[in-house]
Amino acid sequence: MSKPVRVRFAPSPTGPLHIGGVRTALFNYLFAKKYNGVFFLRIEDTDQNRFVPGAEQYIFEALDWLGIAPSETVGKNEKFGPYRQSERKAMYKQYANQLITSGNAYYAFDTAESLDIQRKQHEEQGKTFIYNWHNREKLDTSLVISKEETEKRIAAGEDFVIRFKTPVNETLHLHDIIRGDIQFETNLLDDKVLFKSDGMPTYHLANIVDDHLMETSHVIRGEEWLPSMPLHVLLYRSFGWEAPEFAHLPLILKPIGNGKLSKRDGDKLGFPVFPLEWKTEEGISSGYRENGFFPEAVINFLALLGWNDGTDKELFTLDELAEAFDLNRVHKSGAKFDPEKNKWFNHQYLQKQSNESLANSFSTILKDRGISTALDVTRIVSLIKERANFVAEFWEMSDFFFEAPTSYDEKASKNWKEDTPALMTQLIAVIKSIEDFSSLNTETIVKDWMTQNEIGMGKVMQPVRLSLVGALKGPHLFDIVELIGKEETIKRLEKAIATL
Numbered sequence: 001m002s003k004p005v006r007v008r009f010a011p012s013p014t015g016p017l018h019i020g021g022v023r024t025a026l027f028n029y030l031f032a033k034k035y036n037g038v039f040f041l042r043i044e045d046t047d048q049n050r051f052v053p054g055a056e057q058y059i060f061e062a063l064d065w066l067g068i069a070p071s072e073t074v075g076k077n078e079k080f081g082p083y084r085q086s087e088r089k090a091m092y093k094q095y096a097n098q099l100i101t102s103g104n105a106y107y108a109f110d111t112a113e114s115l116d117i118q119r120k121q122h123e124e125q126g127k128t129f130i131y132n133w134h135n136r137e138k139l140d141t142s143l144v145i146s147k148e149e150t151e152k153r154i155a156a157g158e159d160f161v162i163r164f165k166t167p168v169n170e171t172l173h174l175h176d177i178i179r180g181d182i183q184f185e186t187n188l189l190d191d192k193v194l195f196k197s198d199g200m201p202t203y204h205l206a207n208i209v210d211d212h213l214m215e216t217s218h219v220i221r222g223e224e225w226l227p228s229m230p231l232h233v234l235l236y237r238s239f240g241w242e243a244p245e246f247a248h249l250p251l252i253l254k255p256i257g258n259g260k261l262s263k264r265d266g267d268k269l270g271f272p273v274f275p276l277e278w279k280t281e282e283g284i285s286s287g288y289r290e291n292g293f294f295p296e297a298v299i300n301f302l303a304l305l306g307w308n309d310g311t312d313k314e315l316f317t318l319d320e321l322a323e324a325f326d327l328n329r330v331h332k333s334g335a336k337f338d339p340e341k342n343k344w345f346n347h348q349y350l351q352k353q354s355n356e357s358l359a360n361s362f363s364t365i366l367k368d369r370g371i372s373t374a375l376d377v378t379r380i381v382s383l384i385k386e387r388a389n390f391v392a393e394f395w396e397m398s399d400f401f402f403e404a405p406t407s408y409d410e411k412a413s414k415n416w417k418e419d420t421p422a423l424m425t426q427l428i429a430v431i432k433s434i435e436d437f438s439s440l441n442t443e444t445i446v447k448d449w450m451t452q453n454e455i456g457m458g459k460v461m462q463p464v465r466l467s468l469v470g471a472l473k474g475p476h477l478f479d480i481v482e483l484i485g486k487e488e489t490i491k492r493l494e495k496a497i498a499t500l
Contacts, residue, residue, distance in 0.1 A: 005037025006217045009070065010044045010207070013055035016278035016285060017062050020222065020252045020261065023302045027249060027330070028220050029068040030303070033322035037217070040072035042210060043084045046200050062275040066295045067318060080214040085206050089199065095209050095239070096162045096195035104238035105194060107142035107150055107160045114140065132190045133168045162195035164204075164231065164238075172230050177218075177247040177327045184230040192231055204228065208235045216244050220327070223248045247327050250306045251334040261337050271339040292390035293342075297349040301342050306335040315348055347389045355382045361391045369395065371402050375483055383475035397474075401483060404492050405470025408500060412472045415462040416500045423460060424467070424493050431493075437486050443478040467496035
């Protein structure tokens, strides 16, 4: 890198942070970490009409939970502060004026009504109205009225905007790290509004000024900003500043059909699209955290949406991701979101957790259900976790350890034959005689009894599992027997004899 790496994530606090935004933050974080650079976060809240209370705090909490918190941001190492755009607004006017003075921008006094008339006239002729080089000197701008008249109208409090004066007849040859060389014709660009008469800059001006003042080396953002790239490069040029390098990330696509992943897709298919739960008067949008995902699993899954390291490796720690990360290996095309693969990653990370840690989480679930138990929860977790994607699934997979079945699976009950009660009664007698009730010893004694009496495995094992569990599910049968104990095993067998 020719200069120190400084990259930013610059969200607007207009609602919960979408998973696509999280991936943008992640790729910036990984890039900074790879090159021992700085990942900072700037809150872009110049559009106060769209500001949503709580959204800013949500962004910080989400990144903290995911383990990718910025090293500079609001209230933290504010080397180039403030890091909230609304607190920087006093500085933007001077830069807008600088562009006016250099002839790279102009005042426009057009009213919303007059612009609406222009649009309708163009539509009637089958054209699209674009405010740019071909009509800016025919509209109500400082390009066609005198400097004195312009100043007089501004002093009188007339509404105006400052627009960028896009160069004419120029082909821009730009480079994007992900997409390569791109050409833009300036004649096709519109003269974007940079500054409004209410004293607030638009995104384009504030973004460029802040990135320059905060010494941003690389702008890594979503591909929806690609059409803004020529304007931003031209703004850097107009100010006489060196532009950062650009990289535009591919979209995260719907699991089914075409288009960008939305909250509606998550609601319809039953998966979260936000890192944390988001509550509004309309209802609650679920989050990855509340759905039982491990933050490491979410990070690992998102990193591989649109990027890979060129191998078949799928499981990476955050440090491994940073070491392997390369913007040149980010795909140009969109990445389809796969909810099942998302769960697969969580399954992998659940298997990596210690049984003790998982038992602590499961104990909280048991407590919430009013279950008090003397059973070895850690051992139970070790028996069931292999088939689970989430800790929340533990109860359904192990409820029979804590509560005797009150009903029996109808389909499985077909394994209860005419001679089963007599066999279960004999088995109870065998069980009563066992002193060492460990899984291995109990299994050996029961199987010896079956062999000596020439009793088939299916005639005993399935009815016993049905008696203890209520269905033909669960871990190794004799592990269940050991954990619930001799007295409870006999009790459940006797109940099954009486019920079935």
